[in-house]
Amino acid sequence: MEIYSFTQSNGKRIKQFQSDFIMSRILHTEKPVHIASMYLEENGIIGFHQAVTAQLLLIVHGCGLVRGELEKFWNVQAGDAVFWKKGEWHETKSLNGLTAIVIEGEELDPSAYMTRSFCCYE
Template identity: 50%
Template sequence: MKFYKMNAENAKRVTQYNSNFLMNSFMHLNCELRISVMTLKGNGKIGFHQTTTPQLLYLLEGEGVVCNEDKKYYSVQKGIAVFWDHGEWHETKSNQGLVALIIEGFNISEDSILLDTLSSEALHCSD
C-alpha cells in the first residue's frame, strides 16, 4: 500500500486563457489518458478555449456554470458530468467555488461514458 497527498500546496496555478484555478495532475497514462483535479476558488474560471482532446468534467464539490462555443451557460453542481469533444470550445466558471475531476484522452467518447444522460433542458440556463 502506498499513500499520496493532493492539496493546494502542490497544485499548479493556471492563468492561461484568462483562467484562475488550481490543477493537481493525478494520473497520466502514456499520453493516452490524463486525469486531473481542478479547484476553482470563489470567482474562479477555466477560461474559454478549445479542447485538445475529448474531455469529461465531473463535479466533486460546489457549483458553477459551463458553456460551449455558443456561450450559452448551464448551471452545474456536485454529481453532474459534462463532456466536450475534441476541438470544442468551452469554459467553466464558479462564483462560490468548485472541485472537479477532469479526464482527458483521445480514446474517450460519448459511447465510453457509463453515466445516465441528462438533457440540457434539465439544467438552468443563463446567457
C-alpha cells in the same frame, strides 16, 4: 457539449466480497488518459478555449456554470459530468467555488456508462 450524471441514484449496489456500496461507472478506455483535479475558488474561471482532446469534467463538490461555443451557460453541480469533444470551444466558471476531476484522452465515451442528464447541443 453533453452533460451526464454520475450521482448515487445512477449507480449500482455492489455486494461482492462482503461489500455493500454503490458504484457509478464513468468510463473505460484502452488508450492512455490524463486525470487531474481542478479547484476553482470563489469567482474562479477556466477561460474560453478549444479542447485539445476529448475532455470529461466531473464536478465533485460545489457548483458552477459551463458553456460550449455559444454564450449560453448551463448550471452544473456535484454529480454532473460535462463532456466536450476534441476541438470544442468551452468555458467553466464558479461564483462560490467548485472542485472537479478532469479526464482527458483520445477515446472517451461517457455515454457507454453514464446517463445523460440533459442535452445541450449547440
